[in-house]
Amino acid sequence: MNKVETVLEQVWADTQAPLDNASSSRSFELAVMEKIASRRLLLDFAFRAVLVAALLLTAWALSPALSGLSEALAVSGLSSVLTSGGLVLAAALAIGAGAQRWTGLRLRF
Amino acid sequence: MSGPPPSDADLVKRARSGSDAAFAALVRRHEAAVRRFAVRILADASEADDLAQDAFVHAWSRLGALRDPSRFRSWVMGIAYSKAASRTRSLFRRMRRQRAWLDTRADTVAATGEARATALQLLGRLSVDQRAALALCDGAGFSHGEAAGILGQPLGTVKSNIARAKTRLRALAGDDDEQG
Numbered sequence: 001m002n003k004v005e006t007v008l009e010q011v012w013a014d015t016q017a018p019l020d021n022a023s024s025s026r027s028f029e030l031a032v033m034e035k036i037a038s039r040r041l042l043l044d045f046a047f048r049a050v051l052v053a054a055l056l057l058t059a060w061a062l063s064p065a066l067s068g069l070s071e072a073l074a075v076s077g078l079s080s081v082l083t084s085g086g087l088v089l090a091a092a093l094a095i096g097a098g099a100q101r102w103t104g105l106r107l108r109f
Numbered sequence: 110m111s112g113p114p115p116s117d118a119d120l121v122k123r124a125r126s127g128s129d130a131a132f133a134a135l136v137r138r139h140e141a142a143v144r145r146f147a148v149r150i151l152a153d154a155s156e157a158d159d160l161a162q163d164a165f166v167h168a169w170s171r172l173g174a175l176r177d178p179s180r181f182r183s184w185v186m187g188i189a190y191s192k193a194a195s196r197t198r199s200l201f202r203r204m205r206r207q208r209a210w211l212d213t214r215a216d217t218v219a220a221t222g223e224a225r226a227t228a229l230q231l232l233g234r235l236s237v238d239q240r241a242a243l244a245l246c247d248g249a250g251f252s253h254g255e256a257a258g259i260l261g262q263p264l265g266t267v268k269s270n271i272a273r274a275k276t277r278l279r280a281l282a283g284d285d286d287e288q289g
Contacts, residue, residue, distance in 0.1 A: 002279070003279070003282040003283065004275055004278045004279045004282060006282075007231055007232075007278055007282050008228075008243070008247055008248070008278070011149065011229055011231075011232050011248070012149075012248045014228060015149055015154075015229070015248075016145065025137065025140055025141065028136075028140050028144065028158060028161070028162070029133055029136045029137050029140060031158075032133075032140075032162050032165045032166060033129065033132075033133055033136070035162060035163075035166045036132070036166055036169050039166060039169075039170065
């Protein structure tokens with residue numbers, strides 16, 4: 001056996017089992033899941049912020065059309081507000097769901 | 110009576126639906142292989158666990174991009190390789206500073222055969238691509254084709270990286286045998 005093979009066998013043997021100072025399997029798993037929980041929290045916060053922004057933008061963009069729709073449906077006052085609000089919310093949720101699917105994130109609301 | 114353990118594909122499917130328990134089971138099942146691979150491609154045990162953890166976290170966030178769920182382990186190892194390649198670029202300057210010391214150690218290995226203490230350091234003298242190819246094919250028993258898939262490289266590149274790695278190690282270890 002030449003020295004290259006000896007060196008490689010030594011490396012593979014030394015790194016076959018978790019190293020002495022490495023954490024155990026259980027603590028490794030916990031560390032991964034903790035990092036995932038932190039990442040989810042951060043993404044969750046960012047996602048909600050984007051959703052609120054989308055809601056506001058949608059309301060702003062749709063406001064002329066919603067006024068026209070309210071007139072066409074002959075609703076006014078509180079009914080108009082509720083109709084407009086419902087449509088804006090539905091549009092924002094659709095945008096949010098699309099973004100969620102696009103990013104592949106699975107967040108809980 | 111409990112049934113057979115769920116396959117990787119089953120666990121990936123459940124994890125995609127939001128099951129943390131399923132993803133934790135995937136981590137439990139594959140952590141040893143990924144950590145081992147991380148140590149070998151970084152040639153640095155102190156940072157290997159951090160790299161392996163990052164690879165799993167990245168895998169979680171991109172689980173929807175995994176085309177063949179039964180190849181979860183290979184996929185995570187590919188992620189670990191990509192992350193190691195990025196880290197190695199930032200560590201390059203530090204490694205260059207250590208070069209003089211490593212040269213001294215390589216000479217010592219040739220003279221005394223004290224392979225155990227410096228084997229990982231010798232591996233550290235290779236490029237990250239060479240280490241990854243060698244770790245997969247020579248260390249973990251993957252075929253050249255499988256390694257090419259994991260590393261996202263052409264088959265010829267993997268083969269030449271292994272050949273170059275062995276040539277380099279032979280020079281570093283002071284091997285005067287003629288075997289290929």
